[in-house]
Amino acid sequence: MKKSTKTLCSCIALALLVGFLLYMETLKTTQGMAVSILQKGAIFSIAAVSMNLLNGFTGLFSLGQAGFMAIGAYVTAIFTIPTEKIVAVYYMNGVSEGIMSIKRALSFLPEPVLVLLALIAGGLVAAGFAALVGIPVLRLKSDYLAIATLGFSEIIRALISSPQMDKITNGSYGLKNIPGFGGENGLGCLLVPFGIAALCIVIMVLLIRSSYGRAFKAIAEDEVAAEAMGINLAHHKEMAFVISSFFTAVAGGLLAMYMRSIEAKTFQVILTYDILLIVVIGGIGSVTGSVIGAFLVTASKEWWLRFFDTPLKIGNFQVPLLRTGFRMVIFSLLLMAVVLFWRRGLMGNREFNWDDIPRFGRWVKRKFTKTPATEGGERNG
Amino acid sequence: MSMLEIKDLKVNYGGIEALKGISFRVEEGEIVTLIGANGAGKSTTLRAIMRVVTSGGGSIFFEGEEITSMDTQKIVNKGIVLVPEGRRVFPNLTVLENLKIGAYLRADQAGIDKDIEHVYSLFPRLKERHWQMAGTLSGGEQQMLAVGRALMAKPRLIMMDEPSLGLAPLVVKDIFSIIRRIHDEGVTVLLIEQNANAALKIANRGYVMETGRVTLTGTGEELLNDQSVREAYLGKSK
Numbered sequence: 001m002k003k004s005t006k007t008l009c010s011c012i013a014l015a016l017l018v019g020f021l022l023y024m025e026t027l028k029t030t031q032g033m034a035v036s037i038l039q040k041g042a043i044f045s046i047a048a049v050s051m052n053l054l055n056g057f058t059g060l061f062s063l064g065q066a067g068f069m070a071i072g073a074y075v076t077a078i079f080t081i082p083t084e085k086i087v088a089v090y091y092m093n094g095v096s097e098g099i100m101s102i103k104r105a106l107s108f109l110p111e112p113v114l115v116l117l118a119l120i121a122g123g124l125v126a127a128g129f130a131a132l133v134g135i136p137v138l139r140l141k142s143d144y145l146a147i148a149t150l151g152f153s154e155i156i157r158a159l160i161s162s163p164q165m166d167k168i169t170n171g172s173y174g175l176k177n178i179p180g181f182g183g184e185n186g187l188g189c190l191l192v193p194f195g196i197a198a199l200c201i202v203i204m205v206l207l208i209r210s211s212y213g214r215a216f217k218a219i220a221e222d223e224v225a226a227e228a229m230g231i232n233l234a235h236h237k238e239m240a241f242v243i244s245s246f247f248t249a250v251a252g253g254l255l256a257m258y259m260r261s262i263e264a265k266t267f268q269v270i271l272t273y274d275i276l277l278i279v280v281i282g283g284i285g286s287v288t289g290s291v292i293g294a295f296l297v298t299a300s301k302e303w304w305l306r307f308f309d310t311p312l313k314i315g316n317f318q319v320p321l322l323r324t325g326f327r328m329v330i331f332s333l334l335l336m337a338v339v340l341f342w343r344r345g346l347m348g349n350r351e352f353n354w355d356d357i358p359r360f361g362r363w364v365k366r367k368f369t370k371t372p373a374t375e376g377g378e379r380n381g
Numbered sequence: 382m383s384m385l386e387i388k389d390l391k392v393n394y395g396g397i398e399a400l401k402g403i404s405f406r407v408e409e410g411e412i413v414t415l416i417g418a419n420g421a422g423k424s425t426t427l428r429a430i431m432r433v434v435t436s437g438g439g440s441i442f443f444e445g446e447e448i449t450s451m452d453t454q455k456i457v458n459k460g461i462v463l464v465p466e467g468r469r470v471f472p473n474l475t476v477l478e479n480l481k482i483g484a485y486l487r488a489d490q491a492g493i494d495k496d497i498e499h500v501y502s503l504f505p506r507l508k509e510r511h512w513q514m515a516g517t518l519s520g521g522e523q524q525m526l527a528v529g530r531a532l533m534a535k536p537r538l539i540m541m542d543e544p545s546l547g548l549a550p551l552v553v554k555d556i557f558s559i560i561r562r563i564h565d566e567g568v569t570v571l572l573i574e575q576n577a578n579a580a581l582k583i584a585n586r587g588y589v590m591e592t593g594r595v596t597l598t599g600t601g602e603e604l605l606n607d608q609s610v611r612e613a614y615l616g617k618s619k
Contacts, residue, residue: 224433228462232452
């Protein structure tokens with residue numbers, strides 16, 4: 001395929017996507033499930049790409065995602081909960097004076113600007129934490145790094161729900177009344193998360209393609225050789241960690257807006273595993289793989305497999321096994337199948353390319369024309 | 382003033398003295414070789430110069446300036462570059478990306494493009510395969526890539542750690558002719574080799590290392606004809 005054809009294909013695909021999203025926004029009330037899957041998919045694709053940046057491209061096996069998402073979510077929530085409702089949210093312990101004065105100072109901003117500011121602030125706070133934690137922790141390698149970052153994420157969660165933080169994080173009561181995406185009529189409820197996700201992912205892709213990205217990949221491949229080329233290991237690892245944490249926190253902030261109410265329990269280790277799952281299914285080292293994985297995993301986990309959760313009776317025959325929770329069994333089986341048949345994830349470490357579509361067609365064709373070809377061979381022999 | 386001067390360099394690996402105080406020098410425009418058996422400390426010497434391992438004493442001077450405790454990054458910037466043992470190209474990066482990594486510390490885009498062309502002219506095979514993953518190259522091609530990658534840093538001193546390791550005899554011959562060509566272009570070479578015969582033939586001077594010490598030194602020819610060297614490393618006796 002020629003390059004101009006590919007650009008044309010991409011433009012058409014983008015236009016179709018925007019059109020589809022606008023159409024879905026009008027169906028918000030009737031197609032609630034599809035809309036919320038799309039929102040969650042967009043959020044998780046940011047988290048997955050930023051995890052891939054760190055784990056796939058830089059080779060640092062970190063499991064601190066939930067902690068950074070929690071930081072992003074709480075900062076975003078505190079910034080965006082409407083000032084007139086915040087006292088009601090903190091009804092048990094009261095709001096800290098610091099938060100109130102920040103909120104009063106920012107009250108002149110229109111809501112969209114405030115939301116953007118909140119997401120960026122959440123990202124920056126998480127990046128600050130990452131910079132501090134990274135100095136000791138990034139000396140560790142592979143599994144040890146994973147354990148240390150996992151520990152960090154649990155500390156953050158414990159800190160958020162501790163009584164000493166009551167006036168800031170509302171302790172174990174959680175935060176609610178967080179404004180969601182879009183206005184009353186659903187306008188923007190998809191374009192906002194998709195727009196922010198696209199922006200974040202484009203920035204990360206540009207980073208990966210720059211000379212910094214090459215240095216990250218070199219570190220992932222061979223630390224000693226990278227160091228001998230003059231790449232400063234500590235500096236680059238720290239940079240990847242901080243940038244990845246920033247975008248993870250932005251995803252966390254969006255998750256808070258999606259859920260409308262959060263508590264410390266939302267950000268348990270299981271959240272990190274969900275993201276890791278998406279990265280592995282999509283392909284470690286593939287940005288498009290992570291995005292595809294995010295939508296696929298979210299949709300199949302929460303929507304497409306719902307069928308298995310409802311008991312089914314055909315005539316007098318009660319179909320066995322179908323009951324609430326059974327879809328997770330099917331989901332796990334599917335995961336095992338994917339990991340067995342696509343060992344390196346759906347995309348491996350390649351990126352999506354328009355050439356893949358005719359190639360996929362040929363591959364299907366070959367699969368179906370294989371049998372007559374072998375029969376012919378046998379006859380001749 | 383020597384280009385590179387090592388004085389009484391010591392390195393410890395967890396209590397084991399890998400280098401017990403070695404001294405040698407490399408003059409500008411020379412090919413100098415360190416030969417010796419496994420475990421003599423040859424690779425350790427190069428790693429200590431690059432500061433990929435920390436030295437436990439002694440000092441290293443490059444063009445009169447002490448670089449003993451300088452960061453690797455700065456050392457590369459000064460113009461020393463290492464072609465590591467076992468090639469160590471980045472297998473899942475393309476050939477071109479590998480070369481670009483070699484020029485990581487340089488900012489002159491025009492110069493980098495020119496040097497990529499220069500490396501391609503030295504190794505036409507790399508040009509043919511510039512889009513391939515480095516891991517899919519043959520051993521000899523990977524060695525060429527490792528040398529090309531090092532040249533991308535525009536070094537004044539190139540240090541090669543066993544470039545002939547695990548390569549077929551014909552390919553080894555190619556590699557040595559490349560080393561000579563790089564040297565003709567004005568790059569000083571510090572070469573570590575187990576293939577003492579080939580190394581001493583192209584070297585101006587050589588040092589023989591044994592268990593962390595320099596035991597013998599001389600011009601390439603002198604060492605080639607030295608009785609003890611012939612017996613120990615060249616497998617010949619008169």
